[in-house]
Structures are given as structure tokens and as C-alpha cells.
Amino acid sequence: MGITLQTTRKVDAQGDGQLLLELDNIHTYYGKIHALKGISLKVNKGEIVTLIGSNGAGKSTTLRTISGLLRPREGEVRLDGKNMANVPPHSIVEAGIGHVPEGRGVFPGLTVLENLEMGAYLLRNHSELERRLENVFSLFPRLLERMQQKGGTLSGGEQQMLAIGRGLMQQPSVLLLDEPSMGLAPLLVEEIFNIIDRLNKEQGTTILLVEQNAQAALQVAHRAYVLEVGQISMSGLAADLLHDPRVSEAYLGL
Amino acid sequence: MSEQPGKSSGSKSTKRDLSDEGLITRLLAGPLGPIFVIGYLAVVTFLLYREPRALLLRFLLFAGLLLIYYMPHKAWLKLLLAGVTVVAIIPAVGLKNPFLLEIGFQVATFATLALGLNIVVGFAGLLDLGYVAFFAVGAYLWAIFGSQQLWQLHSSPGTATVYNVFPLGAWWFWPFLIFGITAAAGAGMLLGTPVLRLRGDYLAIVTLGFGEVIRVLANNLDKPINLTNGPQGITPIQRPPLPDFILHGALPNWLSQVSGRTIGEGDMYAFFFYFLAVVWLVFTIAFAGRLENSRLGRSWTAIREDDVAAVAMGVPLRRTKLTAFAIGAAFSGAMGVIYAANRTFVSPETFSLTQSISVLVMVILGGLGSIPGVVLGAAIVTMLNIDVLQTLSLQLSSLRQGTGMIPLIGVPWAELPTQLDPARYQRLVFGLLLIIMMIFRPEGIIPSRRRKLELHEDDDPLAPPADSENVLITSTGGD
């Protein structure tokens, strides 16, 4: 399926910013299952980097390892050069990594507004909170309408918007997005990717995007990594990968 | 996603299980093992015969059964050795010290209760905090009909004249074993029916309430009709008749000679009840073992794991839950009848909530869902309750009456305050034990295979620290 983006990616975006997030030889286990077998990747400031791969390749695991939900048994996660492995998740959030989890993780019993405010939980400055809220509402006007509704009563697309909006409330230096298009109607998928693109362009948000919808992800991203059973099998510019025959065959269904 | 932690592949764990042979098992392997165990039993028996009241030896004798359990040998050999221990050694030493029979009887009693509860909680996953109620139903059934209580229905408790004629003959004990099973199963259904829709904690509090209701009824049904004699309890209750040659004459005389003390009617009854309880326990073990692997047992597992899915698979939820309650209750109903006859006395205090909890603790401590584990749990808790702490206190008291000094501190034993007696801190020890067990070995001492898999999937020397945030994932489930 094609995603209509307002602009096509500049191939050279990769060189722009300095190195922000770096994974160095990460090994993560679930019990005795070796889920990540030495993942290394880099995310530069201002980039959208996407991580594609089939079901069970370890994409979500990678994000969870970055945000501290899982602890790597080996390797380092560096944010601005500082090692973040074995730091509890709330401190990682504090350090500036925002994670919009797979399946959205909206708090069903909190109102939309409260959900958003939870995103800025660490922020104590009231006017800044208001500013961020307005920012989110301008991106997702629908959320404004639903402000007093409980999170659990929203539709799937709205919940995804809420989850992204909540991630933005943190104003993270890098935003981890886990399958934002999962389970959404095609029209909504397009809207979500447009917003991702806008976020990056208008607000300069650095994004690490995990997607099964490889085509859309590669269209929106600057660079990409392909993950296969816990290891990175390919990497490169998104535009190159989009046209790589191996990728087309395996992930684009072409 | 396949990254879920809870769904580790089965094959891997099974392999580990097979390779995971315990220290004892390894030590006992080979032909030397049985010889060693027999020698051990012989030594312990010999010593116990000379020193019938030594706590440690008593403990070692029961530990012998555990050794037999861990022997990696043919089932018939293990059964033979265990049978000899239970049928011959314990009664033989019991000749010297009847307290051993009492321990055996109580262990068997509570092991049966724990096995019954294990069906409800361990197999079917229905948390029952009022289990002792069914025990009470059985006990009171025989207490009311097997005593003279029926003559006293219209007199205030404790004020009636003592009669000497029992309304029913003592042999009615045997039919009442069956009635006890039936009545307890009925009570199980009675409790089960209204609570079928309840889950988890709601079920727990309702069963707890039911247990209390039974106890309060037993305590208060002395008016308007004096059915239970209230807090006074019912006494005397008849014991089943034994043939005269057992109670009097050559047999007890011979036993008296052998043991060097007078063996009277009471002692013969102690033997009788010990064997009766053991027989019922063995029957319960066999029955529960068969159930576990039956169609019904699998239905229980199914509703325990996911009742919605189970219903979708065609498991009749209502019937399956009710049979769990009924069968679980039935075991303890019969034991209630036996217990009442053994004690010749019942009173409501026996059936308190604490008792229910302590049966639950036996189940969890030994290993939820594991039959050998539950029996061991019952043995440990019971011995702790009636034997170990009490005996330690006595020894302490004996020291206190001597003139010895406490080592290291150099204070005479006599000055040790009685406030420190271990028997007074039974619950403290018990509580501490529970906490430690739950933290370090939540699956119980002898876990059932399933539970072990569930609880120790991360058990690996290289695994991240226990209190890592990692845990959060498991508690919220997969994605």
C-alpha cells in the first residue's frame, strides 16, 4: 500500500545530526530464550530510523531493551554517550527516551486528559505542561474533543493517537514507536504516518520506528535496519532498502 | 508475539528436569541405595526403641520415608520399604511411646485434609479458605449420632444428667463413614452452587465466610434445640467396637510384655485409629492420583488455567467445579468421622479459620497440586505444631530446672525467661517459614511438574537480578 507523504525523504538526512542513541552488541534473554543476539544500531539526532522484520524477529524486544523494560545481559545502550543498560525504565524516561508501546498501553480508566498528563508526569512546570498539551491537541484535534472521555472508551485509532500524543508529552529526545499502525484501518494508517512525518519535520523529533508495515516505514524513514531472529541482517538508507530485492521479497510482499 | 516470557518451549524444560537429579537421588542410586536405606531404618528403629522419646530420632524416622521417596528405584521396592516403615516400624516404636502413634494419626488426618483441599485449590484452582468446614460436618455428624447428644436435645448445654445408653450402637461408626462422605460432599455442593460465578478473591472470602458459618453454627446450635451442645462440645463419642481378643487377653498381654509397659484398651484403640487413618490416607492418595490424570482431572486443569477457553472446549463448567468441591469435601468428611471417634470429643474450637489456613499452608508448603508434596507439607506442619516446638520448650524447661549455664553467655539456664519458650512463638516460626518458603521456593518442597515450570522459567544463574524491572513484564502478561 502506498503512503502519500508531503515530501520524499532526503537521502542525506543521516549525516545531519550527531549520534544520539546507540546500541552496542545487545544480548537480551527471556528466561532461557536468547531473543536478541548482539544487536548494534545507531540513531542520529533528527532522524527517523526504522526497524523492520517479521513477527518474532525481536523488534519489540529491542525497543523494550532500550526503554529498560528488559535488561540486556550483555552490551550497552548509550544515550548521548551515557550507558543506559540496567537503568530502571523511569530513569530512562527521565533521561529522554520516550516509548510508545505496542498495543498502545493507554490507561483505560484515566480520561484522555489524564492520560496525556501522565505523559508529562516528570514535568512539574505548569505552563510548560499547558504548552505541550496544546501542541498535542493541535496535532490530534480529535483528542481535544474526547478530553474528558475515559481512555478505554476510545476507538483503536484514537487510542493510537492518544498513545503517540502521550509519548510526545514527554518531549523525549528520541521517541520509540512500536507498531503504531497495527490493527488500524488503512485510512488511519496513512494519517498516523503523516503525523510521524510531520513530527519529524516540523518539530525535529528523533524517532526509532518499529513496523511490520515495511513499505510505509521505509517511505517515512531516513535509515532502516532489518532484523531477523534476533540479529540485524541488513541496514542502510531507507530509500535503498525500499528498492532492495531481498527486502522487497521478504517484507514488502512484492 | 513469540517473545512472550511465559511460553518457553516445553521440550527444553523437560530435558532439564530429567537431567536434574537431586543429590539424594544420586547418592541413593544403584544397588547400594536400598541397602543403605534399610540400614538407616534399622539403625533409627533400634535407637528409637532404646530412646523412644528423642525428638531427633522421631524426626529421622519420618525423614526415612522421605529418603524412600527419593530413591531412584522400582516402585514396588519403594512401596515395600514405605509399607514396612508405616505398618511395622512406627507401630513397633509406638509400643514404647504411644505419642508416635498420635503423630502418625494426626499427620494422616491432616494429610488427608490437605489432599482434599489440594483437589479444590491445586487441581481446580478454586481458592477455598473455609475448607475445615467439611471436616466439621463429618465430625459433628458422628458426634451427634454416635454420642448421647440425642437424649439432650431439650436441655441446656452442660446441665443435663449423664446418660449411659447410646441411641445408636457403636458399629454404626462404619455406615457413618459413608454418611460422613455423603454429608460432606453435600455440603461441598451446597457451598459450591451459589458461588459458581465467583472468582479469585471473591470466592476466597465467600468460602472463608462459609467456614465461619459452620463453626458459628456448631457453637450456637445449642438453642432452641441443643443439637451440638454449643461450646461445651459433645462427649463421650463412641469408638467403633473392636473384637474382644484385640482389646483384652493374649494380644495386649503379649504386647505389654514386649514393650515393657501396660498395653490397655486405650493403646489398642490408638493402634486401631492409626491404621484406620493411614488406610484412609492411602486410599485418598490413590484416588487423588487417579483423579489427577483422569478426564475430570484434565477438566479441572482446564478451568484452572482459563475457564472461558475451557468452556469453549466443551468442559461443563458448573459440573466440573461442583465435583471439585464435592470430592474435595468428601475426603475430609470421612476423616471427620474418624477424628470424632478417635477423640471421643468434638468442640467448635477445632474447626476455626486458623485450622483452615493451616491446611492451606500445608498444601502450599508441600507443593500445590503435587500429591507427595502435600503429604509432606501436612507432615511438616503437623509435627511442627504438636511436636517439635513443644518438645524443644520442654527440653528448655528441663535445662532451666538444672544448674547448667547457657554456653557463650555464661548465664544460668534457670535465669532464662520463660517468655522465650519456643512453643510460645509457634506462629512466629510458622509465619517466618511461610515467608521464606514463598520467596525462595514458591512452588513448594516437592513441586508438581507444572508449577515448577510456571514458577522457575527464569531460574538461571545468569538471569537478571530478581527485583529487576523485568518482573513487570511477567505481571502484566504478554502483549
Next chain:
Amino acid sequence: MRKLTVLMSLVMVFALLLAGCGAPPPSAAPAEAAPAEAAAEAPAAEAPAAEAAATEAPAEEAAAEAPAADAASGTVIKVASQTPLSGPQSSLGTAIKNGAQLALEQYGGKIGDFTVELAPFDDQATPDIGVANAKQIVGDPSILCVDGHLNSGVMIPSSEEYHNAGLAAVSPANTNPTVTDRGYPEVNRIVGRDDVQGVVGAQYAFNELGLKSVYIIHDKTSYGQGVAEFFRTEAGNLGMDVLGFEGTEEQSNFDSIITPIIAANPDMVYFGGIYSQGGVLLRQMREKGLNVPFMGADGLDSSEFVNLAGDAAVDVIFTTTSVPASAFPRAAELQVQYEERFGEQFQSYAAYGYDAMYICLEGIARAVETAGGMPTRAEVATEVRATTDFDGITGMKTFNDIGDLTVAQYVVLRVTSADAEKWGENEVVQVLDIPAPTK
């Protein structure tokens, strides 16, 4: 590895238990005892030590180290006490045990060549534990007499075991008629009976105080309900109006029980039960403005009662079968010795524990004399039952054919002070010598 954990946990459990008592090394054997006794006693004292050592490595070899010497039963005679030492009633239970211990110490701790020891058991005021302990007591041939229990509900089933084993028991506190009515030759008591005590209370309330109506509350225990039932029967016979008869297990909140009493407007409230509940009930009654006389039975007989009830305790009337120390000159002396020895407040039950022990000891001594060595339990039981005109702290004691006192004293007391220290100075308003009722 798994099994290793099993082993470890077992070792841990027992190490924990033994640590609880502090494992004594062999040197703990009584050093100053006469040489012959020391030799005989050493193995017994070593037993726990060997156990402690063995626990560290519960291998089979350890078993071999366990004492092989036959018990010291040849030279040691034990008297067991069984009372609640833990739980809410341990105040009374400990008093009895301490009384017994004091008696043994004052007796000299020896009968002939035998050393006498006290084996204190804790029945936790529950019948199950009581019976289990009874079996343990019965299983120890060196125990020749039992001083216990506190609660009739525990005494009745436990004494079945004593009876089976022919073991003499002297009860310092059980007033329930059933205790002796079964006619067991081993079971005796040195206190009165509820069916007399309840009657005494009712008669005093009606005849002496002139009260015409009563509201009866009891604690739903064997003891409390028993005495309340007898009070009710006698009150009815006398023509008192029984306005209510309520049982409650409640320990703290008596609001909803007191309200109907206020509505019923009785001349007095009678309470059958233990001080721990009665004190709280009384205090709450007074707080709710119910100021009628309050009467109880010997379950109130503890200085703790005034601690709980405070000022409300003053003028409470209670019947008891244990005469306060102040009524006996020797008791005052005992009180001093007791408080010096144990550092605890003297309770009148201590005197009964003392007397029961003394009766046991004298019975054993007579049996030893007759047998010319270790007597059988039956001989001891016979001798104990034969106790005649024993001049105890708490009066003269003679047992009748079922183990009751031929004449028991019943006392009506009035609490005079809200100070727990002055519990022993309660005013004796009536002393009655009443022979045991004949069936």
C-alpha cells in the same frame, strides 16, 4: 540441584528451630548434682545437644551419635503441668505453672532417691493441642501426675487420655461438673463446681442484694456458658426475672450487646466468662451509662480485670472457688515468695497450682514408699485420690469418691480498688463451705 534445595530448606527449618532454643552443648549437664545423679542425667541433657549437632549434617551417621543410654527414667520422676502458656489466657495459665514450680522447689525437688522435675506443657487453651500433649505426657513413663488444666473444655477430652493411661490428674481450676462426673478414678480437682458456684452467685444476688431481675451474658466457652447456665437455672428457681441470656465471642465491641440490656432495664448483669472479655464489657457498659451491679464468676479473678475495666471494676461482685490469698495467712507468705521468684503479679490461681502440685508430690511420695521404688501410675492415682485432710495454702482438701472435694469453699468477693496491685485485698463478703453435690 532441586533436591539439594529440598535438603537445604529442611536443614534451614530445623536449624531455625533449634536456634530458637539455643543449642546447649554437653557441658550443660547439671554439674553440681550428686555424682550418681550427674552420671545418670548427663545423657538426658546431652540429647538436645546431639540433636543440635546432628542438624548441621543430618546424615545418618549423626543418628549414631544420638544418646544410646536408656532414658534417665529410672531416677527422674516428672510431674507435668498443662495450662495455656500462650494466647490470651496465658496470664492465668502461667500463674498455675509458676505455682506448681514453686511448690516443687519448696518441696525440695526430690522424693526419696528420685529427682522430681516439672514438665510444663502449653495447651494453648485449645482441646486439640491439649489432647496431643496429653498423648505425649502419657507416652513418657516418668510422668506420674498432671497438674492442669485451666479450661474445662480442654480438661475434659485430655483427661480421657489420662484415664486411659491410668495417670493421676489434679485440676487446679476446672469447675465444670463433667470433669468429675464421669467418675474416673484418676481425675481430681481441688476447686468447687460450677453447678454450685452458679447457684451461690444467684443466691447471693437474690437473697443478700435483693436484686429481682438479671441479664445474663456469657462468652460462649465451655466454662463461661456452663456457669451462666447454672446461674440462670437457680435465678429462675429463686424467682428472679431473667431478662436475657446472650452469648458472644466478641472481644472488643460490645455496643450492640449493651443496647438491648439498657432497653431491658435489669437490676443486674451477670457475666459468665473470662476477665479479658469481662473487663472490656464492663468498661463499655459503664461508658454507655449502664450502671447496674455487675457480677461474675471465678473467670474474673485476675488483677488484669481491673487493668481492663479501670474504675468501673470497683464494686464488682464475683464468686470464686479460689479463696484470695488474704484469707489465708500462709498465702500472703507465698505471695511474697512468688513475686520474688518470678517477678510477676501473684494471682490466686498460683496458689491452686501450688496446692495441686503439692498433692501430686505427696501422693507420689506415699506411692514410692509403698512400692519401695518407682511406683506404677495406678499406685500414684490411688494415693492421690486417697488424699485426706491435706492442709494446703487454700484450705483443707479431702477428695471424695469421684475426685471432688468433700467440702469445697465458695467465696463471694467484692472488688475494692481500681489498682491492680491491690487485687489481693478484695473484700471477702461471704465464705461458704459447701459439700460436693451428690447425684
Next chain:
Amino acid sequence: MTNPIDAGGAAAVSTMPASAPLRVRRTNPIKEILRPLGQLLIFVLGSSIVMALITVALALILRPTRDDMDMLQITLILLPQVLIDGLVLGFMYATIALGYTMVYGVLEFINFAHGEIFMFGAFAGVELLLWIERTNGLDVGNLAAYGLIIVAIIVGMVISGLLAITTERLAYRPLRGAPRLIPLISAIGVSFFLQDMMRFMQSAINGDFYRTFPDFGPFGKRITLFSMPLDDRTIDIAIQVKSLIIIIVAIIMLVGLNYLVNATRLGKAIRSVAQDQRTSSLMGINVNRIIALTFLIGGALGGAAGVLFAFKFTRADPYMGFLPGLKAFTAAVLGGIGNITGAMLGGIVLGLLESFAAAYLSIFTNGAMGAEYKDILAFAILILILVFRPSGLLGSKTTQKA
């Protein structure tokens, strides 16, 4: 954009050019205080009226069965006092139930040891006052007496709160993520342990293990509300000063907790942790700390309830926590466990039920049944309610598993 509140004007200056003026609607703090007060009033009045009506109806039906008294008259005369007693008890249960419900709401875990935490609070308060009494500090004026009670409550709260945190850290946290039965058993262990621990401390220090609440201040006084004639005498319907204090403190705690949970940042964190621990940690919330804080709050409420309990019923003993704990747990389940409002309602209903049962059963059954059946009645009603509403009066969640 069709936002009805747009007209309300902008509360914040918009920095985004494209954004329409918006006003963020937040919960009004005053409303958060008034709302539970209103609910409480409705609960109290509602359950009182229902109970009273049922009782009077029963009295009318059963009136002919007793000729020795006019059952209706007795019933009516007792009614106000029984209501007052029931409400005091109900508020007590409600405050204890809050501790259960807080912890349950966040962890779905029955803190079986809450009754013992309650007991430690009671002892802390009593010991403090006894210590002051020993230094002759209790001989004070009325105002200071009130102050002392408040201090005792606060000390009870602190001790219980700390104890709750400690038990969480040592006995529950290592078990997080284990099947539900495991922490429950651990909690039973903690409960046993704490009971004997307190007994050990008390008997080692004081020789005995229960303590009596010192008698001081004007708290024992009774305020007579009105008098009713019965035969030839009058019956005063009165409330003790301490009962009033209990009601007031309980209301303050209930409202305060409601405010804390619904209108503060911490409350929001607690609620979000209750719903989804993992996502909460992604919001920057230190989940372990929030859980510990939940225990602290629940424990502190339990401690306050403990001091009030000892205050009202005059004594503290190591086993005092067990039964009230059980009742409060029942109350929490009755109301729908995990639901704060439900805990209040459940507590009040249970308190009233018990009080009515104890007072009237004997009258209605002519002595055949008495106060001893009040627990049976309470449990019977609980079973009945759960049969028809399997998740309690106000509960909605039925997702939990055993």
C-alpha cells in the same frame, strides 16, 4: 472543530499558530472534596433508612409472636442507638477496608497482614499515651487532650505506614509477578509473624501482652441527643464524645484519600500503576516507589484506624487485628474490592448489619438466636450480594483470575 467548551475562553496562551483557543478542563479540587462527602451522606442515609425500614417491617410482622413485650415499641426505642452504634462501627470498618482496597486496587493482592498492621498502629498509639501517662502528662485540659489523641493517631499512622512499607519490601516485592496464591500465603505468614512479634515485644517489656487505653480527657462523656419514654422511665439516646471523634476522623480520612487519589499527581500515578504497571514505568513513574507509597498510605490509614479502635473499645492486644481485619476485608469485597467508594459503602453496610443483627436477633427470635449470629448474618448477606452482583456493590471489574 465542534468543541462545546471552546467558548469558555483560553486558559493558556497558545504558542501553536494553528491551534484553536482551548481550555483544558481539569477536575475541580473543591468538587473532589464535596463529591465524596455527598456520596457518604447518601450512603449513610440510604443504608440507615433501608436497614431501619426492614427492621420495623420485621417487627410488625413478628409482633404477635411475643406477648411479653411490645416488639414494635422496643424496636423503635432501640433504633436510634443501634443506628448510631452501627455507623460508628461502620466508619471503623470503612477506614480499615480502605487499606485493603488501596493495595488490592494497585496490586490485585489481598494484604492479609493488614489486620496486624492495624494492630501495630493501635499499640503505637496506646504505648505513646501510656508513656505520657507515666510522666503524668495526661492530666491536661480538654483541648490538650484532643491534641494528644491527634498525636497518638499520627504516631499510629507513622508506625503502621512504615511497617507496611517494610513488609512490602521484604515479603511481597520479591514475589511480584508470581501467581496470586504465592503472595497471599506470604501475607498470611507476615500476619502470623507480626502477631507473635508483638506478643513477644509486649511480654518481654511489660510481662503481659495487652494494653489498656488510658482514661483521660472528656472522651468518655456522653452527649445526650434526646430521650425517649419507655414504660415508666426514659431512655437516653446518646453518643459518646469518642464516637463522634471517630466519625469525624474517619470522614476526614475518607475524603482526604479520595482527594489524594483523584485530584493529585500522586493519585494519578497510583491509578495508572493500578491499571498498567509497565506503561506507567514508561511514563517515568517509579513503579516500585508508587507501590511502596500505596502500602504506606494503606498502612497509615490502618494505623489510624487501629488507634481509633483501641480508643473506642479500650484495649489493644496482639490478636485484635484479626477479626476487624476480616470484617473490613469483607466490607471491601462487599463494596467491590479495589474501589474506594465501595470500601466506604461496604464498611457502613457491614457495620449497620452487625449492629442491627446483634441488637434485634434475640428480640425477634425470642431468644432462640442472639448476638452470636451476627457474623453469620453478615456473611450470609455477603454471599447473597455476591451471588447477584459477583463483583460487589460498586465493583465493575471481573477480569481477575484465581
